[in-house]
Amino acid sequence: MSLLFSPLLQASFLIILVSFKCIFPFLESAALNLETDKQALISFRSQISSESPYSPTSWDQKSSPCNWTGVACNRFGHRVVGLNLSSLGLSGSISPYIGNLSFLHSLELQNNQLTGTLPDEICNLSGLRFLNLSSNSLRGTIPSNVSKLTELRVLDISMNQITGRFPEELTSLANIQILNLGRNLLWGNIPPSIANLSTLEDLILGTNTLSGIIPRDLSRLRNLKVLDLTINNLSGTVPATIYNMSSLVNLALASNLLWGKIPSDVGVTLPNLLVFNFCINKFTGTIPGSLHNLTNIKVIRMAHNLLEGTVPPGLGNLPLLEMYNIGCNRIVSSENSALGPLGFLISLTNSTRLKFLAIDGNLLQGVIPESVGNLSKDLSKLYMGDNRIYGTIPASIGHLSSLTLLNLSYNSITGEIPTEIGQLENLQMLGLAGNRIAGRIPDSLGNLQKLNQIDLSGNELMGRIPTAFGNFHSLLSMDLSSNKLNGTIPREILNLPSLSMIFNLSNNFLNGSLLQEIGLLESVVTIDLSNNRLSGDIPSSLRNCKSLEEFYMARNSFSGPIPSTLGEIKGLETLDLSYNHLSGSIPLELGKLKALMSLNLAFNDLEGVVPCDGIFSNLSRVQLEGNPKLSLHLACQNARDRGRTLIKVCVVISIMATLALCFSIGSLFYIRRSKAKIALSSSLIKEHHQLVSYHELRQATGNFNEQNLIGNGSFGSVYKGCLGDDSVVAIKVLDIKQVGFEKSFLAECEALRSVRHRNLVKLITSCSSVDFKNEEFLALVYEFLGNGSLKDWIKGKRKKENGGGLNLVERLNVVIDIASAIDYLHHDCDVPVVHCDLKPSNILLDEDLTAKVGDFGLARLLMEKAGDQTSISSTHVLKGSIGYIPPEYGLGVKPSIAGDAYSFGVLLLELFTGKSPIDDNLMGEQNLVGWVQSAFPAKLLQVLDPELLLLMDILVHDGRPISPELQQECVITILGVGLSCTAGSPDSRINIRNALRKLQDTRGSLLNHVPTMKASKSQNNHGY
Known part of the structure; x- marks a missing residue:
């Protein structure tokens, strides 16, 4: 038998052997390729970290990568085809070795904290179909070779910090279906070639800084369902072709600069629309009634436009509607509606899924229908404020159990607050301010335990404040001001530690004493108890209100001394204790409050001497009238007396010098009268004006007519005037009632006496006289600059003839002009001068937009030099304006050229960002310098003035366009100079001369169109 089958067995063995030899190279190659993928993944892991137990840090290098968390291999286990590490808290950067995963089809790294740039090698993944890197902190630009990803179906890199112009290379991705670049820093125009992406279904570019017009060619995208261009700088009208894209489900163009009328048949041409978002633009016309025929629509948003007319009928046809927002337009009520002026609210009762309803900020009038309580049980936010609604609040409103916000403020509502509002247990914000609501505040409001903001101000409420308000354990802000409330302040509402914004009970009839429990409000920022009938002592426990910035107690009957413990509230900026019966002396501790900007102690019974420290060193910010027993400190008074003596000496010297000058001019005329007599006379008169009289200035300004008033400064008013020789001048009239006016006058005269520079406002002459009331009159006469102050340009109050603002070149010229003037004052004067008050309102522009520095009222001459810093020769109090003062001045450091450099840096940052250093919108406690610093250099486009960004696309110099890319590189350098000037330590700041050169x-x-310093992006935060 064995002999019989032996040849057969031998043949089988040979076949198996041959097959194994053929398969072995394939297996060997597969193992080698998987090892390549494994090494690429290990390299990827080496650049990231995570605390998640499922992160790549848990990968076992001894096992196959196909067994690793988040790794997927093909069915043969030969190659890695998928990597999903989303939402694992990964930090670090994406390794370029990711490009070695050549069989990868899907890469999902979204919702992590990855930083760094997108590696170019990622575009080597030619088979990649799904790429999601959204919700990270990636920066840099989209790789230029992205067009190599020809198989890509989904590209989502939204919610990162990607910069650069919208890459036209993306328009080569022929198979792309979803393109989401939203919430980045992309700029420039949307290229028309994007219409080549015939397979595109979702185009999401919202929350960038894209500009220009919406390409009309987008209509070629026949499969497009989602078009999201919200929060950009797009301008012009919406192309009519967009309204004919019948496949659109979501059309979102909110927060742009778009205008024009919305077609009335938009609901017909876009039959599949579910989301229609046109908020915050400049659309005119009426609300398209055809939108109310889209029975499946979920969102209609047209708030903050210029829409007029009435709410069209048909709202009852929208059963799936979730949001209806037409707030802040010019919508009026329908007089012919069978349901009444606000009858459309009744129609909305059919929308059983409605969650958000806003009709506020319009011209609607009428009574709120009782059926408002039949609106959707899911309704969460109801905005009806700032209209002309009258009548009472229907009790049925208490049926809206899901309400978290109810705003009926600033209407003409009467009646009482319905007790049923207390049934809205989810309510977080209640706004009924600015109506004519009367009666008592119902105790039932105390049931609203989730409330964090209540505003009942500006009504006719009476009675006591309910003790039930002590149940507001989440309350952040309470405003009950301007009512007729009486009784004492309940102890219960002083025990609300969550109060961190406003506690305002002013303008009522509250009486009794202020309890020590007021000190429990440790986090509140503003307390206003003014204009009541409160009495007793001011509680010393106020020292515990550590976050307090504004404290108003004026027009009450408080008595006793001012507690010295107020000096422990370090952040206090405003304190008003006027019109009370306070006695004793002013606590010295108040002079130690470095943040205090305004102090009103007027009309009390205070006595003793006024301190000299802190805010008392500038009595223009302190009101003390009505305290006859108060006296100024002798040393302070002696200083003022010396100032008055000095000013008299200065005036006498000026008059004598003028007489001597006139004598010299007369002699010169006599000697050279046979030559160019008339021409020489004219020249000298222009160069050396004589002192002018009060009468001449009164005539020049039309008796100081308010129509000629062009500004107000720290120590007086500025008028435009025309002197007898027809020269137009700016006349600064000093307010002699302001404490320190003499010092300002002397400082300005001394600083400008011998300085001459093209970028300094020229002082022509002065006037020291008496007015028609026989009172002292002092004025300074300057050249007139017709383009106003730099502040006006930053705030948009001034524009060029074409209606535009300052472009990049013009802003750069302005800061160079300013730096040139300050450099001259610091380094080229016989005695260096420190300006001490650099800010946009003190910078004036002439007809050619040349900037000139003015207002030397706080200037100081510098006598001592130490190393690279020049400092003033004697001690001086804090000088300058809030936001521009360097931090060291607040610690008592003398004014210096380093201080001027800081102010210049802040001014530069303000000019290029459009943000004031004390802007309320800056995040948290961050100031302008910190805000720009946090964005430098990767996020600079987020902090630039939006108007400047718009002008970058059309900037032309000498007939040649300057590319936005080049402009943005220059902006990095410019803002780097500003940050270098604003370093915290004076020794770390660059001086003005170096700043000017850069x-x-x-x-x-x-x-010259030469590529600028790209290296600055990779250097430190200051760029130097």
């Missing part, structure tokens, strides 16, 4: 070099590079 700015001049940047301008040269910009105007």
